[in-house]
Amino acid sequence: MAEKGHNSGASATDDRLRLLIERVERLEEEKKGVADDIRDVYNEAKAVGYDVKMMRQLVRLRAMDPNDRRERDLLLETYRAALGLD
Numbered sequence: 001m002a003e004k005g006h007n008s009g010a011s012a013t014d015d016r017l018r019l020l021i022e023r024v025e026r027l028e029e030e031k032k033g034v035a036d037d038i039r040d041v042y043n044e045a046k047a048v049g050y051d052v053k054m055m056r057q058l059v060r061l062r063a064m065d066p067n068d069r070r071e072r073d074l075l076l077e078t079y080r081a082a083l084g085l086d
Contacts, residue, residue: 042052061069080086
């Protein structure tokens with residue numbers, strides 16, 4: 001842990017740390033706001049009859065790299081066939 005000194009370097013470092021912490025706090029607050037907005041969209045979708053669980057899964061799938069998604073689908077298909085699930 002750095003000691004506080006009487007030189008201006010410590011003050012500048014303290015100011016920098018404070019600014020970084022405040023920036024993280026603002027971003028955390030924005031993140032909470034965005035999470036609330038996303039929750040509202042899912043609630044709206046549920047209210048009009050959409051299956052929110054499926055919507056969440058589709059959002060995850062769309063975010064995946066297409067090659068990773070294909071690999072995942074092939075592996076799932078292989079496991080389903082091995083278990084006799086069709």
